[in-house]
Amino acid sequence: MRAKAMLLPFLLWLALFILVPLGLVVYYGVTVEEPIPYEEIMRADGSVHYRLADGTLRESEPYETRTRFSLANVSRFFDPMYVKLMGRSFYVAFCTTLICLLLGYPVALILTGKGFRHRNLLLLLIILPMWMNFLLRTYAWLSLLENSGLVNHLLEAMGFAKQQFLYHENAVVLGMVYNFLPFMVLPLYTVMEKIDHSQLEAAADLGANPFQRFLRILLPFSLPGVLEGITMVFVPAVTTFVISQLMGGGKVPLIGDIIQQQFGKANDWHFGATMSLLVMVVVLAFMYALNRADTENAGKGEVRIW
Amino acid sequence: MKKVLLTLLALYLALCPLALAAAEEQVTLNVYNWGDYIDPDTLAVFEERTGIRINYELYETNEDMYTKLKKSKTSYDVIFPSDYMVERMIHEEMLLPLDYTAMPYTQNIDPRFLNASYDPTHAYSVPYTWGTMGILYNTTMVDEAPADWDALWDARYDKSILMLNSPRDTIGIALKRLGHSLNSINPTELEEAKQSLIAQSALVLAYVVDEGKDKMVSGEAALALVWSGDAQYCIERNPELAYVVPPEGSNLFFDAICVPTSSKHPAEAMRFIDFLCEADIAAQNYEYVGYAIPNSAAVELMGDAYAASAVSNPPDETLSRCEVFTNLGDDTRIYDRIWTEIITSIY
Numbered sequence: 255m256r257a258k259a260m261l262l263p264f265l266l267w268l269a270l271f272i273l274v275p276l277g278l279v280v281y282y283g284v285t286v287e288e289p290i291p292y293e294e295i296m297r298a299d300g301s302v303h304y305r306l307a308d309g310t311l312r313e314s315e316p317y318e319t320r321t322r323f324s325l326a327n328v329s330r331f332f333d334p335m336y337v338k339l340m341g342r343s344f345y346v347a348f349c350t351t352l353i354c355l356l357l358g359y360p361v362a363l364i365l366t367g368k369g370f371r372h373r374n375l376l377l378l379l380i381i382l383p384m385w386m387n388f389l390l391r392t393y394a395w396l397s398l399l400e401n402s403g404l405v406n407h408l409l410e411a412m413g414f415a416k417q418q419f420l421y422h423e424n425a426v427v428l429g430m431v432y433n434f435l436p437f438m439v440l441p442l443y444t445v446m447e448k449i450d451h452s453q454l455e456a457a458a459d460l461g462a463n464p465f466q467r468f469l470r471i472l473l474p475f476s477l478p479g480v481l482e483g484i485t486m487v488f489v490p491a492v493t494t495f496v497i498s499q500l501m502g503g504g505k506v507p508l509i510g511d512i513i514q515q516q517f518g519k520a521n522d523w524h525f526g527a528t529m530s531l532l533v534m535v536v537v538l539a540f541m542y543a544l545n546r547a548d549t550e551n552a553g554k555g556e557v558r559i560w
Numbered sequence: 561m562k563k564v565l566l567t568l569l570a571l572y573l574a575l576c577p578l579a580l581a582a583a584e585e586q587v588t589l590n591v592y593n594w595g596d597y598i599d600p601d602t603l604a605v606f607e608e609r610t611g612i613r614i615n616y617e618l619y620e621t622n623e624d625m626y627t628k629l630k631k632s633k634t635s636y637d638v639i640f641p642s643d644y645m646v647e648r649m650i651h652e653e654m655l656l657p658l659d660y661t662a663m664p665y666t667q668n669i670d671p672r673f674l675n676a677s678y679d680p681t682h683a684y685s686v687p688y689t690w691g692t693m694g695i696l697y698n699t700t701m702v703d704e705a706p707a708d709w710d711a712l713w714d715a716r717y718d719k720s721i722l723m724l725n726s727p728r729d730t731i732g733i734a735l736k737r738l739g740h741s742l743n744s745i746n747p748t749e750l751e752e753a754k755q756s757l758i759a760q761s762a763l764v765l766a767y768v769v770d771e772g773k774d775k776m777v778s779g780e781a782a783l784a785l786v787w788s789g790d791a792q793y794c795i796e797r798n799p800e801l802a803y804v805v806p807p808e809g810s811n812l813f814f815d816a817i818c819v820p821t822s823s824k825h826p827a828e829a830m831r832f833i834d835f836l837c838e839a840d841i842a843a844q845n846y847e848y849v850g851y852a853i854p855n856s857a858a859v860e861l862m863g864d865a866y867a868a869s870a871v872s873n874p875p876d877e878t879l880s881r882c883e884v885f886t887n888l889g890d891d892t893r894i895y896d897r898i899w900t901e902i903i904t905s906i907y
Contacts, residue, residue, distance in 0.1 A: 402778045504725040
C-alpha cells in the first residue's frame with residue numbers, strides 16, 4: 255500500500271506530461287477543423303446575409319469553426335511527395351545510425367579495455383559536450399564549415415581551393431552523427447563493461463583467433479548494447495528538424511521539418527499531428543522488430559548470431 | 561501607551577477606506593506587446609503624466625497573442641497585432657472601434673499609411689511601425705546593385721543567394737516578380753511562381769530562417785531576401801551590406817495598435833495610443849525599436865537621422881506598388897503544399 259502511495263506522484267507525472275500530450279496529438283491527428291456550415295442568402299436589395307444551421311441570421315460571414323472526426327489527413331499524407339520525404343528521412347537516419355555504430359563500437363571497446371588508463375577522462379570528454387545546448391553546438395559547426403567559415407579560411411591560407419561543406423545531405427548526416435554519437439557510445443560501454451573477460455581469455459587459450467573471439471563472444475554479448483544504441487540514435491535522427499535546417503540550409507528537408515512547418519507556418523496543427531502519429535507508428539514498428547530480434551537471441555541457449 | 565496604540569489603530573482603520581478609494585481610482589492598463597518593441601522610458605513618462613499605471617506583458621508571435629486573448633480570461637487594453645492579424649481579429653469581432661476625436665495626435669500619422677487593406681478606414685487600428693521585404697546585398701560581392709527581383713534569379717550569383725524558408729514570403733516574392741499579387745490564389749499564377757522557384761533552387765545556397773542574418777554579416781552569400789528589420793540589424797554589423805526594395809513592389813507589413821473588446825479601460829487605452837502618436841515619443845521609440853514609423857511629425861523631428869536610413873525610406877513609387885499580406889485562411893494550405901513541392905524537388 256505504502257509503495258503504491260509512493261508511486262502516485264510518478265503516475266501523476268506520467269499522466270500529465272506523457273499521456274495527456276500524447277492524447278492531444280492523437281486527438282488533433284484524427285480530427286479536422288472546418289468552418290461551421292451556413293447558407294448565403296441574397297436579400298431583395300442585393301445585400302447578402304448568412305443563415306447558420308440553427309436558423310440564426312448573421313450580417314457578416316461566420317468565422318467560427320468546428321472540429322470533427324476525420325481521417326482525411328491520413329489519406330492526405332499518402333501522397334508520393336510525403337512518402338518520398340518519409341523514405342528520405344529514414345535513409346538519412348539509417349546512414350547516421352550506421353556511422354554512429356561504426357564509430358561508437360571501437361570507442362566503447364577501447365574504453366572498456368583492461369589496460370586503458372584514462373577511461374574516466376575519456377568518458378567525461380564524450381559526455382561533456384552534452385552539457386551544452388545542442389543548438390549552440392550546431393551553430394558552432396556552421397561557423398566552422400560555412401563557405402566563409404574557419405575551415406575554409408585555413409584551406410585558403412594553405413593555398414587550397416574553398417570547399418562547400420554545408421547545404422547538402424552529407425552535412426546533415428555529419429551534424430546528426432556529431433550530436434547523437436554519445437547516445438551510441440554510452441549504452442555500448444555500459445553493456446561491454448559487464449562482459450566477463452575471462453571468457454575472452456579462455457577462448458584465446460583454446461586457440462580462437464582475434465576475429466573468432468570477436469564474432470563468437472564479444473559481438474553476441476554486446477548485442478543488447480548495440481540494439482539500444484541503434485534505438486537511441488535512430489529515433490531522434492528520424493524526427494530531427496533543427497539539424498537539417500541549419501546544416502542542410504533548408505535544402506535537405508526531412509519529415510521533421512515538414513511537421514514543424516505545419517505547426518509553425520501553415521498553422522495546420524491537425525495535419526502536423528497526423529504526420530507525427532504516422533512517423534510514431536513506423537518508429538514503433540521498427541523498435542518492436544528490434545526488440546523481437548533481441549529476445550529471440552536471448553531465448554537461445556547458445557549466444558551466436560550467425 | 562494603550563491610548564497611543566488605540567489612536568494609531570483608529571487612524572489606521574480610518575485610512576484604509578481612503579487607500580482603497582485611491583487604489584480604485586488608479587487605473588491599470590494591461591499592455592500586451594512584442595519584445596523590445598517600446599522604449600521602457602516612455603512607459604514611465606506616461607505613468608508620471610497621467611497617473612495611469614501600466615502592466616506590461618510580452619508575446620513572441622501574433623498567434624500566441626491571439627490564442628491568449630481568445631482562450632484566457634485576462635483582459636488586455638492595448639495590443640500590437642500585425643496587419644493580417646488585425647484583419648482576422650476585426651472579422652472575429654475581437655477589436656473595439658477607436659474614437660479618433662479622443663486621440664488628436666493620430667493626426668501625425670502619414671496618410672500614405674492609412675489606406676491599408678487590413679483595416680481600410682482604420683476604424684480599429686492605428687499603425688505603429690511598418691517594414692518591407694527586399695534584397696540585402698553585399699556591395700563587395702555583386703557586380704552592380706540589384707535593379708529588380710531578377711537579381712535573385714541571376715546565374716552570376718550561383719550558390720550565393722539566400723532565400724527565406726517561409727512559404728508566404730518566398731512564394732509571394734516570386735509572384736511579385738512575375739507581376740502578380742502576392743496574395744494570389746489563382747492556380748495558374750501559383751504554378752508559374754512554383755516553377756520559377758524550382759528553376760531558381762539550383763542557384764540558391766540555402767533557405768534560411770534566423771541564421772540568415774549571421775550568414776549575410778559574415779559574407780557567406782552575396783544576396784538575400786530579407787525583412788527590413790533584419791536588414792537594419794545586418795547593416796549595423798557589416799557596413800558593406802546594403803538594402804533595396806525592388807521597383808516591382810514587395811510586401812509591406814504593419815504592426816498596429818488596437819484595443820481588444822475585452823478591455824476594461826478603453827478610454828485610458830486610447831489615451832495611451834494617443835500618447836504613442838506624439839512626435840517626440842514616437843521618435844524616441846523609433847530610436848529604440850529600429851523599425852520604420854508612419855508618424856510624419858516624428859520623422860520631421862528626427863530630420864537627417866531618419867532620412868539617412870535607406871531601410872526606412874524606400875521611394876514613394878516603390879512603396880505604392882507594395883502590398884500587405886491578407887489573411888488567406890484555409891488557402892494558406894495551398895502555399896504550404898507548393899512550398900513542400902519546391903523544397904522536396906531539390907533532391
